[in-house]
Amino acid sequence: MSTPLEHDYIGLAEKKKIPSSSSSSSSEDGKTFKETELRLGLPGSESPERKPLSGVSLSLFGNLNNNNNVMNHHVHVAGAKRGFSDAIDAKWAFSDAHGSDSDLGKPSALFSPRGSGNVVGKPPLDPKTISTQQGNSINTPASASQSIKESKPLQEKNPQLPATNEHASAPASKAQVVGWPPIRSFRKNTMASNLTKNNDEAEGKPGFGCLYVKVSMDGAPYLRKVDLKTYSNYKELSSALEKMFSCFTIGQCNSPGLPGKDGLSESSLRDLLHGSEYVLTYEDKDGDWMLVGDVPWEMFTDSCRRLRIMKGSEAIGLAPRAVEKSKSQN
């Protein structure tokens, strides 16, 4: 049964990890929030109970499909905001609104307060979870569901949600309910992933006057983007890339005589590139990896989808030519 698991996990989550300062992984969010709230807000009487819900739900959905993981990220983003504003609006956040929640003991994810809105969006994907939650099964959710049921019908008198706040702080302490708003899972999942994707896209929106392609370098921790339209030939592209990626080659220089971090210059990188340490390649629109420099520049910008600064050792078949080509270009 999933319920016992759920409660164990709540217990475990509270004791388990020491939250790191600012983690970006969603699985640590629960702990991060907890820490944040404890520091910034009131001594978290009820709030810590809340956070494990994030942990719970995330663990429950650790096994589900990728869409959920995407939603996890979404939770992370939104949840961060909530964590803070919860802390700021400490009064209602911790006293009344969640007063009733805490009465419910370890509430099932049905009643996760504001902070875990999206999280509860997920439990519906696992009907079994719902059934156990709604079904007043073991331990405290029994009372939780019951009191919620009783309070729900009273809504016409108390329009704010089942948490029955005395304060009119309804927008804040919204208890999420299974299957509400009535949106099908497929749509929920797709929209969640579309939102994240569109946010990513928005950052690098290509217009017609620019042609951004990703540039990766083997061994570098992150990628860059360059606008091919801003260059008119291979040489300019090459210099730009050298400038961009020089920082990553610090520490990879094996040549003696190089001063080290302070003295590392673009020329060192160039030496690296031309010294068959690295080879500049690109993926064309057919998906093939090609050596940069073979075709006229216009043709290259037309077909280049992304760039990769490859370690020479990987570009074995290309390496000799790479060396010649690079040397001939510079």
Next chain:
Amino acid sequence: MECCNKRRMMKESPESNFMNRRGSSCFPDEVLERVIGMLKSRKDRSSVSLVCKEWYNAERWSRRNVFIGNCYSVSPEILTRRFPNIRSVTLKGKPRFSDFNLVPANWGADIHFWLVVFAKKYPFLEELRLKRMTVTDESLKFLARSFPNFKAISLQNCDGFSTDGLAAIAADCKNLTELDIQENVIDDKNDNWLTCFPESFTSLEVLNFSILHNDVNFDALEKLVTRCKSLKTLKLNKSITLEQLQRLLFRAPQLCELGTGSFSQELTTQQYSELESAFSNCKNLNTLSGLWVVTPQYLPVLYPACANLTFLNFSYAPLDSDDIAKLLVHCANIRRLWVVDTIEDKGLEAVGTHCPLLEELRVFPADPFAEGDARGVTDSGFIAVSQGCRNLHYVLYFCRHMTNAAVATVVQNCPDFTHFRLCIMNPGQPDYRTSEPMDEAFGAVVKTCSKLQRLAISGLLTDLTFEYIGKYAKNLETLSVAFAGSSDWGMQCVLEGCPKLRKLEIRDCPFGNAALLSGLEKYESMRSLWMSDCKVTMNGCRLLAKEMPRLNVEVIKEDGSDDSQAERVYVYRSVAGPRRDAPSFVLTL
């Protein structure tokens, strides 16, 4: 009735040559069947079958399509006994609230046994359309083997199958014209099911695989599209890039309905213009959907195709108001529009301005659980649409709050609503200007919209709303209620007042046994009743079951729940008796 009178006369004049071997019909059966066979409407056929025995028989022999709104209301044996010549079956399974996870998994509605019976009785079956049924790969394989003339399969909101099942259909259904998979819970196992269509296969007209997550074999798809010259509907999934879309459009400029793949590849100028010309070559396009992940800069490639569009489904494309406005300028012929609420009120104003022929609007929330300053659409956007689109008769509107006055204005502008579904996403949310309940809003709807067939209500609502509904909504067939009402009286008003009510689905309302039992006489004229998280008890349900033996009264029981409460009740009429396949958590009383 004239026919029956004649029949009596005939009996008295045996020389009459209107008599035939079957009895005393005024027409030979063959003629009667021919005539009645031309009736397409289900309701007409139903009426015709009640006239007399001859007409009943003529109708049942000539019937080719059958629609079963609740798969448990009839058994396959009864169905096949009455209608021997069926070619097309439409079946709906689970209660609608299963879409929102209110029905546990493995509840039922499995198609398999139906297929087994059909294989014997309807070997010439051509079409199967299923909604909210459980369909396994085994069943799909069985289907593909058992019906040599099989042509069309449409699965909406079904679960239980994978792309292996699709592969079986592709491989074995030689005459397939339609493969339509919508919003199902499907296990997307491999990308090779498309390769299972044989090289010689060319009959496909409808292909919809938009919900699949994984990549498909594009090569196989392109070849399939190329050789199926009658392809009219093609709905792609998000793995298809813009470049690939262009290639497909090049192969199939005759398409009428297109669902794009992802709309956000990084295109070069040349690719962009190729795509634009591909769209302008599609002269027959009337429906556009998909646009998974949109880069708004590329929307202009659609402009050449927009003038003829009647249905635009952007409900997975979170555009902003500027993007949608620029697009809608070109879409003067739109009748149906589905959008995401990221277009906000300003986007809806553009709808009102540019789409005067609009009949149906659905606005979905981008982020239903967002808090704080979450945007979206409001009452002013709703009003703006109603001012510009006077033909509006179908609306599905998700918003965070609403006012009574706005709804009243909307229905005054558009009195012809047949479907009015307003979802105020905060349960129990009052009118945000006056803090009053939203009773008057729905009162205005039912008073003004005499043709109203379907209504979904939300917000803070008292029994008054239900009084209004019972009093005015005389054509209402479907009512969805959540977090509303004050007492049993509310539900009673509806049960007693709405003569055409067929489907009533209620959740989280203070309606108890008195309300449930007030509909005793009513439920046999309805398809079904759903009540969840209300105040109904097991005893109330038992009483209902006892009084009305031709109803199936089912309670979905959760583990560990209070034995006396009936948290989820599903009541429906049936000629098949109680379910034989009910899982342990479904109690039939």
